[in-house]
Amino acid sequence: MSELDVGPIDYLAVEFPDGQLKGEGLAAIIDLVDRGIVRVLDLRVVRKELDGTLTAATVADFDGDGVLDLAVFSGIESGLLGDDDMQDAADLIxxxxxxxxxxxxxxxxxxxxxxxxxxxxxxxxxxRIPAANVIAALEALEAEAEAEAGETVGA
Structure with missing residues (x-):
């Protein structure tokens, strides 16, 4: 096994219901990269057309306003994410x-x-624990604590 400092590798797939990517949220990724917390290995986008055909989209300034320069993500392909992975992701949308x-x-x-x-x-x-599960568990704990506090006050 190599002694390289390699951290865990994660992935996520994000659906854009209107098919329009505006680049929002990518500023957070750029910040994490700039601070050395993460390293982006792959970023690929696929549009599913109304007839079901798939079109690979280029990572760029999606809304054209020049506010977020997404060129930093252009061509990021480590090879870990293959066409079959993109097909699997497209099957979900x-x-x-x-x-x-x-x-x-x-x-x-x-x-x-x-x-x-x-x-x-x-x-x-x-x-990985899905964020929705963590939020639900925290809300349940909070509700339980509030109920116990109410019982103590009313006792």
């Missing part, structure tokens, strides 16, 4: 929409993983 798939490395974790390997440890599992 309806005609007239678009899907963007982003693959990134969590560079912040690379030095930690390497240090653990040097200490004789090995990462044996990794996973």
């Amino acid at each position: 309806e005609p007239g929409t678009a899907v963007a798939v982003l693959v990134w490395e969590n560079t912040w974790a690379g030095p930690f993983v390497s240090a653990m390997r040097r200490a004789g440890a090995e990462v044996i599992s990794s996973g």
